[in-house]
Amino acid sequence: MSEVLVLVESVDGVLRKVTGELLTAAARIGTPSAVVVGAPGGAQALAAELGALGAEKVYAAESADATTYLITPIVSALATIAASAAPSAILLAATVDGREVAGRLAVRLDSGVLADVVDIAADASATHSVFGGSYTVQAKVTKGIPIITLRPNSVDATPTAAAGTVVPVEFSVDAATSATIVAIHTEPAGDRPELGAASVVVSGGRGVGSAENFPVVEHLADALGGAVGASRAAVDSGYYPHQFQVGQTGTTVSPQLYVALGISGAIQHRAGMQTSKMIVAVNKDSDAPIFEISDFGVVGDLFKVAPQLTDAVNARKGS
Amino acid sequence: MDIVVLVKQVPDTYSERKLREADGILDRDAADAIIDEIDSRGVETALQLTEANGGEVTVLTMGPDRATEVLRKALAMGAHKAVHINDDALAGSCAVQTSAALAAALRTLKFDLVIAGNESTDGRTASVPAMLAERLGLPQVTFARSIEVDGSTLKVERVVDGGYTELTSPIPAVLSVTEKINEPRYPNFKGIMAAKSKPVTTLTVADLGLAADEVGLANARTTVIEAAPRPPRAAGTKVADEGEAGSKVAEFLAASRLI
């Protein structure tokens, strides 16, 4: 079976969950090979874990430059490995970096790219969910090595352990045509689950009224063990940070339960949450469009309803 | 500082967007077509940079006849001239092909910066700017939430999953902006009138020196196998709060085994 390359994503030496999801998807197509691009020693440190997640080989594309320049070292490393390994597909996470690497690589390898897919089949065709889940589209790459970016949390990692043999790779970086990374700032993840992966999301909109009021949303999220989200209006009004925006131009979520507090349900907000299994909305306007897609809607004041719900949830947990 | 801004005409996200039944490609006639909001932010960025540093703003689009509307919009905002890649042969191009056509047009233009949106609301590949950097051999400085020009150096904060990174880059470069970069100005009456007489150059596949068997739907690098609409969601129960709704929601969640 031919190799399938998976670009490993990690933060401070810790694998991102999506890496396991990618290795599982890769195993459907061929033999998964993990590719680690970074500072020397990183691949060796991750090799056992990557093997356990299904990687037969762990390519170590390592140099001091690899973390200094933006995107181009990764493109160069993957292109170098692709030239010798002739993989049947290259899979990456549909993150900011992953999608940009995929695009450049498709140009360099003269092939095609499927972006932000939610499923991958054995023949390297893939499924997109477009317009906020209004359509499901099956597509394939018709020229060259298929390059595919997978949306995190769409495929369950079900690994079959493999060797995880480290294979060093020589590659070059063109510093002159690259931007330099001066500093990396990681937002503290906190105790709450990651927004895109959470099984419960509680979001607040403009109806929350202020940053000072946002704990009403957080308390309910914490009672339910969920993540906190926000509408664009809430973010733009400074109530909550940008990385928590749900919608067309924010994060797409598909949890078991989505609770919308003081959110009208504009089409661009719905695009990021309408595939949630269960939707509960609280809005004082009985004509708010959010009710059109809610399984349970409450016409009322969120400052009365949400605390009562929080208490009721906590009480049930206590009993 | 001369800047080329990439602007794309997209179906208005406020209207219902559809795929064509025959080939699963975006139905551009089904919805109102507008300048992608993110690209109007790109135009605003360019106008602010040239207002501070001098230079001209050229807007570039690839699209059918009606895409001229978005060029006029950008010209009305204050851009100086426009270039329209317009050729039936390009219809149905994938992102890789689109980037080839845009890069070919960019090679005919003089610029210090190319500015694009980070992600279009219809294509959503979020990779055309990176592809352009690859094709043009320029640094990519993408997903910017803030930009500073210091002589011939750019300083940018790049938004990434779980945080942000600080970047520096020499100019020329390919820049892309995220939606929190600025609020785009509205064209005023004077701007709209002035736009009517600003130059718009049209380029065809032949003008760009692209081979006809490399562009368009028939030669796209990706193809749709099947597209199916998802059944719309139905509304469920709706209650008015009479002091007990919070507890009712809790009962509903418990009955649904969610708590």
Ligand SMILES: Cc1cc2nc3c(=O)[nH]c(=O)nc-3n(C[C@H](O)[C@H](O)[C@H](O)COP(=O)(O)OP(=O)(O)OC[C@H]3O[C@@H](n4cnc5c(N)ncnc54)[C@H](O)[C@@H]3O)c2cc1C
């Ligand atoms: C290109 C584009 C991309 C966009 N991307 C996104 C996106 O990613 N995410 C997104 O969310 N939006 C996005 N939008 C914006 C979207 O169109 C809406 O403007 C936004 O979703 C509105 O947010 P909201 O519902 O919080 O505010 P509003 O529409 O102002 O709604 C506030 C709601 O709160 C209710 N309310 C007020 N007080 C109370 C109270 N005390 N109790 C209960 N209810 C109360 C009101 O009845 C109202 O329904 C985008 C728009 C465009 C053009």
Ligand SMILES: Nc1ncnc2c1ncn2[C@@H]1O[C@H](COP(=O)(O)O)[C@@H](O)[C@H]1O
């Ligand atoms: N056909 C096009 N014409 C002009 N600019 C485009 C076109 N397609 C993409 N772009 C630019 O590339 C950005 C990112 O698009 P995408 O990679 O499709 O998400 C857009 O915001 C535009 O600035």
